Amino acid sequence: EAPRAAVSPQNGAVPGERSKRDENVKRGNWGNQIEFVLTSVGYAVGLGNVWRFPYLCYRNGGGAFMFPYFIMLVFCGIPLFFMELSFGQFASQGCLGVWRVSPMFKGVGYGMMVVSTYIGIYYNVVICIAFYYFFVSMTRVLPWTYCSNSWNTPDCAGVLDGNGNSSTAINLTRLLNATQKRTSPSEEYWRKYVLNLSDDIGNLGEVRLPLLGCLGVSWVVVFLCLIKGVKSSGKVVYFTATFPYVVLTILFVRGITLEGAVTGITYYLTPQWDRILDAKVWGDAASQIFYSLGCAWGGLITMASYNKFHNNCYRDSIIISITNCATSVYAGFVIFSILGFMANHLGVDVSKVADHGPGLAFVAYPEALTLLPISPLWSILFFFMLILLGLGTQFCLLETLVTAIVDEVGNEWIIRRKTFVTLGVAVAGFLLGVPLTTQAGIYWLLLMDNYAASFSLVVISCIMCVAIMYIYGHRNYFKDIEMMLGFPPPIFFQICWRFISPAIIFFILVFTVIQYRPISYNDYVYPTWAISIGFLMALSSVICIPIYAMYKVCRSEGDTLLERLKNATKASKDWGPALAEHRSGRYAPAFSPSTECHLEVQPLHPEKARSEAAAAPPVQGSNGSAHSQDSRL
Numbered sequence: 001e002a003p004r005a006a007v008s009p010q011n012g013a014v015p016g017e018r019s020k021r022d023e024n025v026k027r028g029n030w031g032n033q034i035e036f037v038l039t040s041v042g043y044a045v046g047l048g049n050v051w052r053f054p055y056l057c058y059r060n061g062g063g064a065f066m067f068p069y070f071i072m073l074v075f076c077g078i079p080l081f082f083m084e085l086s087f088g089q090f091a092s093q094g095c096l097g098v099w100r101v102s103p104m105f106k107g108v109g110y111g112m113m114v115v116s117t118y119i120g121i122y123y124n125v126v127i128c129i130a131f132y133y134f135f136v137s138m139t140r141v142l143p144w145t146y147c148s149n150s151w152n153t154p155d156c157a158g159v160l161d162g163n164g165n166s167s168t169a170i171n172l173t174r175l176l177n178a179t180q181k182r183t184s185p186s187e188e189y190w191r192k193y194v195l196n197l198s199d200d201i202g203n204l205g206e207v208r209l210p211l212l213g214c215l216g217v218s219w220v221v222v223f224l225c226l227i228k229g230v231k232s233s234g235k236v237v238y239f240t241a242t243f244p245y246v247v248l249t250i251l252f253v254r255g256i257t258l259e260g261a262v263t264g265i266t267y268y269l270t271p272q273w274d275r276i277l278d279a280k281v282w283g284d285a286a287s288q289i290f291y292s293l294g295c296a297w298g299g300l301i302t303m304a305s306y307n308k309f310h311n312n313c314y315r316d317s318i319i320i321s322i323t324n325c326a327t328s329v330y331a332g333f334v335i336f337s338i339l340g341f342m343a344n345h346l347g348v349d350v351s352k353v354a355d356h357g358p359g360l361a362f363v364a365y366p367e368a369l370t371l372l373p374i375s376p377l378w379s380i381l382f383f384f385m386l387i388l389l390g391l392g393t394q395f396c397l398l399e400t401l402v403t404a405i406v407d408e409v410g411n412e413w414i415i416r417r418k419t420f421v422t423l424g425v426a427v428a429g430f431l432l433g434v435p436l437t438t439q440a441g442i443y444w445l446l447l448m449d450n451y452a453a454s455f456s457l458v459v460i461s462c463i464m465c466v467a468i469m470y471i472y473g474h475r476n477y478f479k480d481i482e483m484m485l486g487f488p489p490p491i492f493f494q495i496c497w498r499f500i501s502p503a504i505i506f507f508i509l510v511f512t513v514i515q516y517r518p519i520s521y522n523d524y525v526y527p528t529w530a531i532s533i534g535f536l537m538a539l540s541s542v543i544c545i546p547i548y549a550m551y552k553v554c555r556s557e558g559d560t561l562l563e564r565l566k567n568a569t570k571a572s573k574d575w576g577p578a579l580a581e582h583r584s585g586r587y588a589p590a591f592s593p594s595t596e597c598h599l600e601v602q603p604l605h606p607e608k609a610r611s612e613a614a615a616a617p618p619v620q621g622s623n624g625s626a627h628s629q630d631s632r633l
Contacts, residue, residue, distance in 0.1 A: 023308045024092055024578060026415065027407075028231060030306050035234035037316055040085075040303055042241035042392025044293050044324040047126060047361070050389065053292070054332035055356030056284050058268050061275030066329070068276065068285035073325055076504040077289040079496035080461065081300065082317035082489070087468065088301035089313050090484050092578035094403035095298035098305075100575035104568035105467040107548030111460045112298030113404050114541035118452035119297065120397040120429055122445050124222065125436040127390035128214040129362065132194065134383035135214070137376050144189035145370045151192040157182045159345065159371060186367035194362070198439040201447070201530045205439030212437045215430060218387075222394050223426040226402070227419055230306045233395045240388045240395075245327075247385035248334055254378065255337030264340015267350040268332050283511035286504055291453070293324060296461040299396035302403045309582045314485060335365065342368040358442065361386060401425050443521060443530070450519045451534030455512045456541040462505045463545060469498050471569050483585060484577075 022029045030036045057065045091098045095113060099106035136143055143149070147156035191197045198205045225236045255261055275281050294300060304313055336350070342364075343350045355364040369378045402422050406414055414421065436445050468477055474494065482488040489497075519526050519534070526534075549568070558564040576587035583589055 038237040038241040040320045042237050043396040045327045046393040049328040050331045051360045053328035054335045060281045061272035063269045063271035068282045072286045072289045075500050078321045079501045080295045081321050084300035085304040085313040085317050088304035089307045092305050094407040095301045096404045097407040100572040102471050102569045104549045104552045107545035110544035111541040116397050116400045121432045122448040124218050127218045130383050130386040131214040137379035144186040147185050155183050158185045184367050187363045190362050196439050201443035219430045240392050244385045244388045247381050251334045258341035260341040260344025261337035264336040268336035286508045296457040298400045302400040338368045447534050452537040456538045458509045459542050465502045
């Protein structure tokens, strides 16, 4: 599909820009730089920014949490982000192909694929529930407003009474004190109607057909947006990555104009400085930065691999990381202004209504929305925003798997049939997601969320840092970046990559182990066998690393174990820039028939080479332009 796309003169050109060709005809490139930045922003900014960060912030000392959060962003988040982007861009390969840098560590790439598979399966189920709520919000009265429905229990106590007037706060407070069993109509709607929750994770019950239908819808949407790989998804992100900000702003303006909003926001931001000395606060900050930016999922390497070789990914990584964190802070205002309004309305403390995860998105926030005039409109906007935030991440998860498969097989046949690979992965993802739409689905979803993508990511990231900095060698890597960007990575990043970031990652790992509590959902405690399955999921991604390393050492040449190890970790011959025109310096090819035929595939564009000659260091610029001019002749 890529070569045909590359022929059209207008390919990826934005209005007012000269039409242009792909630099890498075989794999294709982003139409332009904005597409890459928007896709990466859409990837990094996900549901966690809305439903995890504001709650963590409020739990860990309000404004005081921002301090460790931004320190972790600077010393761990941005450096890791830059490392993954530069790694993928330099080699123009997905998360498996980049490990030519040290073939023994290719298991890290497989680990990333396994993690992306798990996340891709359950993430789309969350999107499908958001789709479901989005569709049912298209009514005059939201279905979770009153307690008069067939699924409600006698314990249900709505915020509004039958006439639509606010019931007196005093009565409700008395109700709350008298019996702690009061459940809100939104919670009963969620548990008894949408999920029809079973009593145990092993008791699957029946498949919830409305959710299954929505799961189908969300997979079809993801597939259609990725039908032409980054060529089609690059156009879609103009909408999916920017529109959530429009919705956030609308909800923000609506939220802060409500009575009691200030209470909620002060709850969210009031600093408790004594909490700064608490290790848990630092651990939460580090973990949140780490998971929020999507490090070690393989998606960043994949997205960057479609960049032009000389793209300034250093600038991109700083823009994207800061946008991601700013979005989290902004979303906190949106969430807590409305929670403050609801607490004020009920006459209770904000802590009584604050929640996180699916509980915030599908119970607490929807209930607060029922109090607003024209509540269906706000509900439709809120769930539409959740859908878009989820899709941005889901695109990259699917593209990561597809790119890894296509790059690994690597022949012309599969490259032409990339669309079918995408279809195959999407169908498999849909079928594997079906158990999560059963009555016990939410238990499995939370199990995957807690185990499949928690400490395994930290291990993968730590090993990646060590492999690049210490096995491949930091000097080699810094030279590679200088060859690509025209300047070596700033000293700060060199120190972070070599010492600080691996140390912080190790700290997160230790913290995760010490802080470990078996998972529970509301009052339901998971049985031991379910937790064992969780640990097996976590192990399944990490175990790829030692298994592949042993396999590679056994297959390497050498008489002694030490020789074999050396050969297994040595960069392979085809490591380096993907295109011959960029292989200068120590990557300059010794001419052989294979390299010559490699050259013939390349496009002819003297104008690009000229601009490169101006922008890049003289040696490589002139070398690149000489190549293009020759092949033009």
